[in-house]
Amino acid sequence: MTTWVLIKSDREPVFTQQEFSHQFFDRYSRQRFIKVQGCCLLLLLVLLLSNNANAQRSTEDKAVSELFQSFTQKNNNANVLGALLAGEVDASTPFNNFYTEQHLNHYRKLQQSYLTQAKAFQKKHLSLQSQVNLDVFIEQRKNTLTEIDRPAYELAVWQSNDYLSGLFFISSGYGRLSFDKIKDYEQWFERLQQLPELIIQLKVSFQKDLDKDVIAPAALVKHLAGILNSNAPQSIENSVFYQPVTNMPSYFTANQKQYVIMRYSKVIKQSVYPAIDQLKDLLINQYLPKSQGIKSVTSSDQGKGWYSNRLATYIGDSIEPDELHQAAHSNIKQIKQGLLEIQKQSGKQGTLSEFIQHMNDTAYFFQHAETLMKNYRQAMHQINKRTPSLFSDFPKATYQLASIDEINAAKSPALYYQLKSVEELMIGTLNINSARRLLHPKWQVKAHLLKYGAPGYHFLHAMHSELNDLPVFRDSANTRAFELGWGLYTASLGDELKVYSSWKDRLGWLLMDLKATLLLAVDTGIHLKGWSVNDANDYLMQHGFFTEQQASSITHKIMLRPGLWSAEKAGFIMVMHLKQQAIKQLGASFNPKHFHQQLLQNGRLPIAVVEKNVTQWIGNAAKGAVATKNVENTE
Structure with missing residues (x-):
């Protein structure tokens, strides 16, 4: 074996190749061992810290979950009607007289208590899902407290509109309550006996408004009177309160049926109807005469506070209402400029209004339902192929189109999305009213699909359904602005997705955007700027190409639900x-x-x-x- 030597200096020892190799690798091994040992210790420390953090996170998540459960139980007891409508309590739970000062004070303390507890959690110790749930919970409690502390609960019209609608719906037997046994009828009979007290309390609220000269516009008063008349007509057998009697199970004996009929008829005639008559009398003979000259709910300072609160509930408070109103004005100008560009591309002469009228000619609509559905399906496949270019996450639920049957077509909108479970599979269906073909211009098919189907409502609702262990209050969160805004946003992606292949497709998107923007402009115009009904109608006809009848219908809807129609835009x-x-x-x-x-x-x-x-x-x-x-x- 050849031996070589390494000489570093005269004083240093001379090593053979073999001796040098042993000593070099021994030293290297020791260094490597020390490094590996250090890394292992560091990794162990990280794991220990991670385990401690996970344990703390698990403990905090459990505490947050328990807070949610505790609140839900107490809130259900404090707002029994809301809980009944949500199916959270049974028919044996007594109503509470929600709008008495005593009950509102109790409700305020409940909300404040749980808001304080929620804010005490340190979010860094929570899982991401718990952080989001906590944010939603805090937002809900803040909104509820704002409603109670501002004049929201002082406007009797608003109280009555939602409260009576809820009472009538749950009384009809079409809610989540079961009416299968005599016991079910007896339990609901106990609740029915409480209705007069609740209705009289609403009358007290209206009287307070009259005394303070806080008056709502006539349109709201007439609408409420219409609700009372339609749900409590002269014949009690046609009233909502009698519906559980009308729909009694066939297997009830003759004696059982007679027992139910006698008890329900007596309390409706002698207690419920007289209370409703008192409320109607005050509305028609005292309140309505004073409301004739009122433009909107914001004609009083209390009304302005109420509207600001309503708007904030829907859209948050990061954008001032004045800014929204001005943004709507500016956006309408931009949209109309875009429409003029499209008219130029189309080669059509005349005014913009004449161009829009031309595009609503029957030639631009489908002649047969089968052709309409075929066109929708072809467009859906085109959109589905392009969606991965802008989206990486997709819902697990199946997505499909379906035609609304002719029996339900007359009372159904142009389209609506529905998500339901079928044999443990989630299926998202975009229901299309193909029987009403004049609701589906050819140039708006793709915009409709992007908004109401995928990636619009389908993605949002289906992916929401896939979240695990969501607390109950998430179902009642006011998410209207995000839901509708998301749909409108996805319709705007047609060019980015490269599915708006012609000026006609872009026309469909721009007119969809214009309508949402007009709703925002008119809602804030009426309730913020003091527009009259005529002002609103003229604005819609001038900028939205609506007929006088169409404009009047839209204005009426906006008058009845202040703030609601601003949410989408x-x-x-x-x-x-x-x-x-x-x-x-x-x-x-x-x-x-x-x-x-x-x-x-x-x-x-x-x-x-x-x-x-x-x-x-x-x-x-x-x-x-x-x-x-x-x-x-x-x-």
């Missing part, structure tokens, strides 16, 4: 604001798939919670993008 504005913010802060690293993932991953949420979560994600993502860029520059 306001939600869209918020989603677009968040997208622009993400593009600005993330720059080249912005990925629409990640943005959409953030919007959808927590399901249906109040728009204020959506804004908070996505803004936080943008901030964290921006820091990550800057850190990555700095590393690249260093290299």
Whole structure:
């Protein structure tokens, strides 16, 4: 064997190759062992800390869940009608007289107590799902307290509209209560005896409004009187209160049926109807005469406070109502400019109004229901192929189209989405009213699918259904602005998805956007700027190409539900604001798939919670993008 030597200096020992190798590798092995040992200790420390964090997170998640459960039980007891409508309590639970001052004080203390407890949790110790649930819970408690502390509960019309509708619905037997046994009828009979007291309390609220000269417009009063007349007609057998009697099970004996008929008839005639008559008398003879000259609920200071609260409940409070009104005005101008560009592309001469009228000619509608459905299915397949270009997460639920049968067509809208479980499988169905073909212009098929189907309502509702162990209160959260805004936003993606292949498709999107924007402008115009009915009608006819009859119908709906009709466009504005913010802060690293993932991953949420979560994600993502860029520059 050849031997070589390494000489470093005269004083250093000389090693053979073999001796050197042994000593070198022994030293290297020791160093490596020390490093490995250090890494193992570090890993063990990380695991221990992680386990402690997970244990703490599990404990905190459990505590939050227990808080939710405790609140739900107490809230159900404090708002029995709401709990009955949600199916959370049975028919034996007594009603509470919700609008007495004593009960409202109790309800206020309940909400404040649980809001304080919720705020005490440190979110860093919670799982992401628990953090979101806690945010929704806090938002709900804040909104409820605001409603109680502001004049919301002082407006008798608003109290009565929702409260009476709930009472009438649950009394009809069509809710979640069962009427299968005599015991069921006896339990509900006990509740029926309480109705007069609740109705008289509403009369007291109306009298308070009259005394303070807080008057709602005549349209709301007439609407409420209509609800009373339709649900309690002259013949009690045709009233909602008698419906459980009319629909008694056939297997009841003759004696049982007679027993139910006598008891229900007596209490309806002698107690329920007289109370309703007292309320109607006050409405028609005292309240209505004073309401004739009132433009809107915001004609009084109390009404203005109430409307601001309603609007904040739907759309959050990060955007001022005045800003929304001005944004609607500006957006209408932009949309109409876009429509003029489309008219130019079409080659059609004349005014914009004449162009829109031309596009509503029968030639632009389907002649047969079969052709309509075929066109929808072809467009659906085209959209489905392009959706992965902007989305990375997809719901597990099956998505399909279905035609509404002719029996239900007359009372059904153009389209509606429905998610239901069939043999343990979730199926999302976009129901299309193919029998009413004039609701489906050819140029709006793709915009309809993007909004009402996938990736619009289907993605949001189906992915919400896949979230595990959601607390009960999440079902009652006011998510209207995000839901509708998300649908309008997905309809705006037609160009990005490359499915709007012609000016006709873009016309469908722009007219959809214009209608939502007009609803926002008119809602805030009436209830914020003091527009009259004629002002609103003229605005709709001028900017929305509506007939006088159509404009009048839209204005009437907006008058009846202040704030409600602003939600869709306001939600869209918020989603677009968040997208622009993400593009600005993330720059080249912005990925629409990640943005959409953030919007959808927590399901249906109040728009204020959506804004908070996505803004936080943008901030964290921006820091990550800057850190990555700095590393690249260093290299």
